[in-house]
Amino acid sequence: MCAAPPGPGDRRGPGGHEPGHAAERLAADLRRAGGDLGGLATTDSATSLRVVLARSYDVLPDDVARLFRLLAVHPGPDLTAAAAASLAGVEPARVRRLLDALLDAHLVTEVTHGRYACHDLLRAFARELAGETEQPAQRRAAACRVVEHYLHTAYEAAVRLYVPAEWLEAPEPAAPGVRAEHLAEHRQALAWFQAEHAVLTAVLRQAMADGLYAQIVQLVSAFQFWLLRRGHRQEHLDCLHVALEAAVRTGDRRAQAAAYRWLVSPAAERGDLEQAYALFRRGVALAREAGDLAEEGLSHFDIALACVHGGRMEEALRHAQAALDPLRRARLTATEAYVLNLIGWCRCALGDYEGALQAGEKALAIATELGDKSGQGHILDTLGKIHHHRGDLQDAIAHHRRALTSCRDLGHRYDEAEILLHLGDSLHAAGRPTQAVDSWRLSLAILNELGHRTADELRARLNSRDPSLGR
DSSP states (O other): OOOOOOOTTOOOOGGGOOHHHHHHHHHHHHHHHTTOGGGGOOSGGGOHHHHHHHHHHHTSOHHHHHHHHHTTTOOSSOEEHHHHHHHHTSOHHHHHHHHHHHHHTTSSEEEETTEEEOOHHHHHHHHHHHHHHSOHHHHHHHHHHHHHHHHHHHHHHHHHTTOOGGGSOOOOOOOTTOOOOOOOSHHHHHHHHHHHHHHHHHHHHHHHHHTOHHHHHHHHHHHHHHHHHTTOHHHHHHHHHHHHHHHHHHTOHHHHHHHHHHTHHHHHHTTOHHHHHHHHHHHHHHHHHHTOHHHHHHHHHHHHHHHHHTTOHHHHHHHHHHHHHHHHHTTOHHHHHHHHHHHHHHHHHTTOHHHHHHHHHHHHHHHHHHTOHHHHHHHHHHHHHHHHHHTOHHHHHHHHHHHHHHHHHHTOHHHHHHHHHHHHHHHHHTTOHHHHHHHHHHHHHHHHHHTOTHHHHHHHHHHHHOTTTTO
């Protein structure tokens, strides 16, 4: 920072020390202190760092000092200028000036382009200052703005990833001062979730501690789809349990129904269909108590998916058909396409290929009309499977390849692995074994990367052909 005459917004430390000298000394002391929080002790043997911190802080203009104090409220390891704007409740253009001042004072660092972090010692100092200076209501308002910043941006990001809005818990209008980020298309949404992954996890923990239960349910509803598509299954499950606890604390039956429903598929994936049914019964009962047709239909859809995981196709078909009426009455058209796709999958597994094809083509028409690219990818894969069983192998390969392109464009890693597996099956049946093995090996590589349990099954299949293929 440049030296300047003292003014109304300019604090000088004891003895009139120049801020530039204090900043240089602060940077050096932080490097020596590392992560030792004892550096802030007030004993005679360890006062230098505290004195330098105070000198660097005392010369900050009021608005810059306020932002520094509020950094202690942000729970994540780093933040963007947009998040800092929401934290402080100011315009993004103004917050960049404030961040530049903190950079000059060595009170924050720019860890990557556009992302700012605060050393642990500085966060502790900021927390101490916030406790002394900011009123509890002010700190809570800042914490709420942070949660709403990530909630509203995550909601938009999920929509950009072609998650049907029908599956998301729409947030209330943002509070004054919240500067949610605008994401123009799905690649920006993917990049945002990737960059904010650790921050979102920390925000959920802090929101639970702050009692922001409704916002937690809404944030998990958006965050979970990216976690699942990128293969973060344990973290996905952990978030769902946090959402259930938060929903119970709200007392909102519809939110509780959604939280129980979200846990159905993970239970089925780990082979516990009995637990999946218990969660379904609890969720659907709450949905009916709340008079929520949409949630009732979604509950039947998710238990149908669970039955597919358990190999119980007739039960899956019954639940999928039971989902259609409440979903149509609630006008959840995008979800209707997914349910019809599931009906097509079940009919194919049960040998009704004509009925399967009719359901799949109707599902594809709806998803195409709605512009649901994610849904189109899933449905194209199902149609590929149906054509395979009908003996139309070239059509099957063409459908799987279209589905693969869609999933790769959207960054759906697990779906990509499944489609590669199905494509390999169709290529093998068509008498193209080399291409089939290539497709299976690509699938295995992704499943290994994700640590998914089906990797062992595919590896065994490849090993049965040639032990070197599964390595």
